[in-house]
Amino acid sequence: MSELPLAAFPPPAGLSMIGDDAAGFCADGVCEVPGGSLPAEPAAADHRAED
């Protein structure tokens, strides 16, 4: 079996992490997508960059 990619998060104590860093999660009441793999909204992103 091929080796699984490790997640980008700090490994919790005693656990080996499996998975990639593009999965959505919520922390402290805010939900985000690490790795920026969501279907992009380039127009909105560009607009913010110009600001």
Place this chain on the structure above:
Amino acid sequence: MTSSISVDVWSDIACPWCYIGKRKFEAGLAAFDGAEDVTVTYHSFELSPDTPVDFDGSAVDFLAAHKGMPRDQVEQMLRQVTTIAADVGLDYDFDAVRQTRTLLAHEALHFAKEQGKQLELVERLFEAHFVEGRHVGKVDELVELGTEAGVDGPALRDALENGVYADAVGADIAQARAYGIQGVPFYVIGGKYGVSGAQRPEVFTQALEQVRAEQVEAR
């Protein structure tokens, strides 16, 4: 003879990625040859314990007011999450979502676990919150939803009114802290592998296969 595989899931009813992750995990589990040996247990994680039971406003209002996020950023985030939810068959309606503290919902899930109905209630609460816009933070509503999920309504009411499972919720949160879990959903598979976030179904299948392979090797 095969050994059982435990999957412990930390999640919050107020977490949109947790419901999406539930669908992805279920797809990954369905693809695993040995799904009948897998025992799934949900554990409590309060993303935002400072949420009032009755927040007067929308999800956008809540995140903007309580988390200090710009409204356009919140709206964009919710649009993206709604799109991804649709990809796994979930019809999120953030305009209807009623923000509330989820402590009692977690207590209800512990009660449902004792009755062997936890998975049914998890699904019912997520659907009620994200799809139907129902309140999931009050005893009356939770008893109604619990009854719909097949748990003993009067006994659930008694447990919620007396805080019978408050310590169990606290223990789950303490365990999450001990693991170092910072966000949800978070899956502990076979007590050994951590999977963070709403990963692709294949990730869950591979993790389960890894645990199974190690069980076979250890024999």
